[in-house]
Amino acid sequence: MLFRLAYYSTNLLKQANDPRRSELRKIVLSAGTNNGPKGITGGLMFNRQFFGQVLEGERASVSELFCRIASDPRHCSVVLVEAVEVASRQFDRWAMGLAEKNETAEKLNAKFGFAEGFDPTGLSADLFLKYILEMVTLEDQLISVSVPRW
Numbered sequence: 457m458l459f460r461l462a463y464y465s466t467n468l469l470k471q472a473n474d475p476r477r478s479e480l481r482k483i484v485l486s487a488g489t490n491n492g493p494k495g496i497t498g499g500l501m502f503n504r505q506f507f508g509q510v511l512e513g514e515r516a517s518v519s520e521l522f523c524r525i526a527s528d529p530r531h532c533s534v535v536l537v538e539a540v541e542v543a544s545r546q547f548d549r550w551a552m553g554l555a556e557k558n559e560t561a562e563k564l565n566a567k568f569g570f571a572e573g574f575d576p577t578g579l580s581a582d583l584f585l586k587y588i589l590e591m592v593t594l595e596d597q598l599i600s601v602s603v604p605r606w
């Protein structure tokens with residue numbers, strides 16, 4: 457059974473650029489190693505305040521990974537946006553696509569009407585998903601950090 461889970465959380469990584477980026481690389485490397493063999497695909501975005509992530513795959517695998525991620529000390533206050541059965545994957549190109557570019561965020565914030573930047577707290581599951589999918593798609597050229605599925 458194909459399943460999709462989306463959440464946002466409070467980003468606890470340091471604001472200084474280097475430590476933040478190296479921790480993010482570690483996260484994406486873990487995702488690249490672990491997600492593929494488990495049939496998990498998805499997208500991850502972040503800004504200074506939040507992480508937003510979508511996980512797709514077999515229900516038990518998604519659930520197990522989510523529980524592991526939820527206890528990761530690099531974030532807190534994990535809020536579930538949706539957990540639903542789905543007919544197909546939307547992130548089928550990435551074991552975990554990462555969106556990290558400010559310019560991409562600026563472009564999308566204007567398009568989605570986020571005057572103060574991405575704020576998932578009042579967002580519908582539908583818009584949350586669209587935003588992350590667009591972010592990850594726009595940054596697909598960042599092969600150095602996103603992990604292609606195939």
Ligand SMILES: Cc1cc2nc3c(=O)[nH]c(=O)nc-3n(C[C@H](O)[C@H](O)[C@H](O)COP(=O)(O)O)c2cc1C
Nearest residue numbers: 483486487490491500507509524525528530531552
């Ligand atoms: C916001 C966030 C997203 C994460 N996403 C994933 C993921 O998609 N896959 C994964 O295996 N680990 C992910 N992690 C890391 C896990 O919490 C955990 O550190 C990792 O799976 C441990 O596996 P490893 O020892 O093989 O690195 C994420 C962590 C954070 C903070």
